[in-house]
């Protein structure tokens with residue numbers, strides 16, 4: 001009966017939650033919550049949290065402003081303390097809020113690759129030259145006011161939280177969006193929190209991952225048999241989100257592979273990016289994944305398949321939009337081009353040009 005009530009709750013949620021519900025707390029199953037962050041306005045990722053008998057485990061720390069926003073929303077659902085926050089990966093919109101959670105009494109848990117990547121990219125926090133944090137701090141007041149708090153509880157393949165009421169398995173299934181991606185798997189309810197390894201919309205930043213391994217990692221996630229997918233960006237939904245994310249990368253890779261097979265050089269592949277975009281847009285299953293990162297995604301796959309990077313370097317983002325997204329999300333990008341743009345909610349004077 002208990003299982004049945006969970007299933008009923010889940011199916012109710014699924015019919016209700018197929019669309020965007022930005023900034024709303026959604027009940028996924030008893031004691032399991034999902035919150036879709038406002039990526040447009042604040043660059044925020046989604047959160048999940050699971051209420052155990054004695055504590056709360058939160059999925060993703062967000063930017064500091066996202067952490068500050070979510071803590072009272074969590075408190076409104078339970079009187080249990082937030083004891084753990086799980087970074088699904090090292091990116092700023094998932095891990096820069098760690099200090100806010102630590103100040104609230106939580107321990108930060110992550111795959112060991114998250115710490116390794118922080119040491120690689122967050123050089124400023126580890127005694128070296130300014131890294132991604134310092135760069136993000138130039139455009140975000142919340143980052144500037146906080147500091148990097150690396151994860152302290154690390155796992156290589158799996159970390160299990162189980163108290164007889166809830167069971168959450170934090171698992172590393174391979175390289176995907178980054179080298180240290182972790183998933184939160186709830187085997188009882190068949191709910192999967194995916195981090196940025198699986199998103200639901202045009203949010204695939206490929207700069208720190210490997211698209212070939214990414215597909216394999218997502219196929220491993222599919223083998224778990226999830227019924228509900230809680231992505232790190234975009235609305236939650238059923239398992240088709242995972243299928244569609246896999247299909248997007250498979251289609252993208254197939255398009256680039258056919259150009260490689262035809263012996264096209266990097267200029268020709270770059271010139272073909274708009275056509276690849278058109279082709280991918282024709283497939284209704286994956287249309288929603290096609291976005292502003294398309295040219296850099298094509299380049300990434302081409303380089304993975306042995307091609308040369310595009311010239312001029314596409315790290316010099318092509319549009320004010322790309323630039324704004326990169327800034328917002330704490331992503332590395334070039335400031336070689338003078339661009340005119342505004343971050344909503346952030347005074348223009350605080351931006352780097």
Ligand SMILES: [Zn+2]
Pocket residue numbers: 089091094177196205
């Ligand atoms: Zn990310």
